Amino acid sequence: DAKTTQPPSMDCAEGRAANLPCNHSTISGNEYVYWYRQIHSQGPQYIIHGLKNNETNEMASLIITEDRKSSTLILPHATLRDTAVYYCIVRVNTNAGKSTFGDGTTLTVKP
Amino acid sequence: DTAVSQTPKYLVTQMGNDKSIKCEQNLGHDTMYWYKQDSKKFLKIMFSYNNKELIINETVPNRFSPKSPDKAHLNLHINSLELGDSAVYFCASSQAWRGKPGELFFGEGSRLTVL
Numbered sequence: 001d002a003k004t005t006q007p008p009s010m011d012c013a014e015g016r017a018a019n020l021p022c023n024h025s026t027i028s029g030n031e032y033v034y035w036y037r038q039i040h041s042q043g044p045q046y047i048i049h050g051l052k053n054n055e056t057n058e059m060a061s062l063i064i065t066e067d068r069k070s071s072t073l074i075l076p077h078a079t080l081r082d083t084a085v086y087y088c089i090v091r092v093n094t095n096a097g098k099s100t101f102g103d104g105t106t107l108t109v110k111p
Numbered sequence: 112d113t114a115v116s117q118t119p120k121y122l123v124t125q126m127g128n129d130k131s132i133k134c135e136q137n138l139g140h141d142t143m144y145w146y147k148q149d150s151k152k153f154l155k156i157m158f159s160y161n162n163k164e165l166i167i168n169e170t171v172p173n174r175f176s177p178k179s180p181d182k183a184h185l186n187l188h189i190n191s192l193e194l195g196d197s198a199v200y201f202c203a204s205s206q207a208w209r210g211k212p213g214e215l216f217f218g219e220g221s222r223l224t225v226l
Contacts, residue, residue, distance in 0.1 A: 032212055043115070043201055043217030044154065085152065091212040101146075101154035 004088045009106045012082075018075040020105050022088030025069040032091050033064060035073045037084040038104070044087065047073065078109045114138050117202050117218040124192060125226055131188045132221045134202030142166075143185035144215070145177060146201040154201070160185055192225045199223070 005023040012018040024033065034049040048055055048062045050071070055062045061074040075082055087104040115136045124130055136143060144167075145157040159167035160179045174190045189196060199220045205213040 034212075034214065036215070038154075041199065041220065043203075043219050044215070046214040046216070049211075049214060087154070100156055103153060 003100075004090060004102045006086070006088055006102060006105045008103060009108070011108050011110055012075075012078045014080060014109055014111050015077055018073075018078040018082065018107055018109070020073040020075075020086050020088075020107060021070065022073070023070045024088070024090050027068050027090050028092075030092050033062065033068075033071050034089050034091055035060070035062065036087045036089070036101075037082075038087070039081075039084040044101075047086075078107075080109050080111065083107060083109045113218075115202055115204055115216050115218040117200075117221045119221060120219065121222050121224075123224045123226065126192055126194060128192050129188070129190045130192060130223070131186055132200055132202075132223070133184070133186045134218060135184050136202075136204040136216070137183065138204055138206070138216060139183075140204035140206040140213075140216070141182055142205050142207070142213075143179065143182070144203040144205075145185065145187050146203060146217075148199045148201060148220070150198070158185075158187075189223075192223075194225050197223055197225045 032049050032051050035047040036044040038044045048060050050062045064071045085104040085106050087101045117134045142161045144159045148154045157171050158177045162182050163179045176188045179185045199222045201220050202218040203215045205215045207213050
């Protein structure tokens, strides 16, 4: 599975959009981009995923560049409860994928 | 109803002991995983089972032995515990569907402390 690179930390003001970047320049054609977050040592929680099209759900939006080498997770109106470590991973389209997590980005939402 | 449940949540034990952590998922998923998260918060995959068969075995000491009695359960047994085994162990499951790998559902973690 491809490796991902994320900034170690980011701050965001409450109510503003949080844009979390992820670089996955070695991604291959059958790998999906997944985002998870981990709030204070709880189990990681699924947020969103995509292959090449932009995706949106009730939690966030995912923007994937045309060459698929990077993506951005957007939390449109960040709240204090969104403070967490956000992980971007890539996974192959079978259950055999390793789903290796990188260091993630610690997002701190400030009042 | 908890989707992925692990027991125990906390485990404190002495070096050299043998201990087990149990995991059960009620999602009907075919694949289950064990991850280890150390004090630096790096989440690293250890094992993956698909329909009771081992498909991923990362560089893990053979003191760690996973066992999957059926596809809903994946237990982790650790022999001769060492200080470096102290970590939070997460169980997860997923289900591939129509070419998509399926999202991972994680348990709440089992915090192991070796004294």
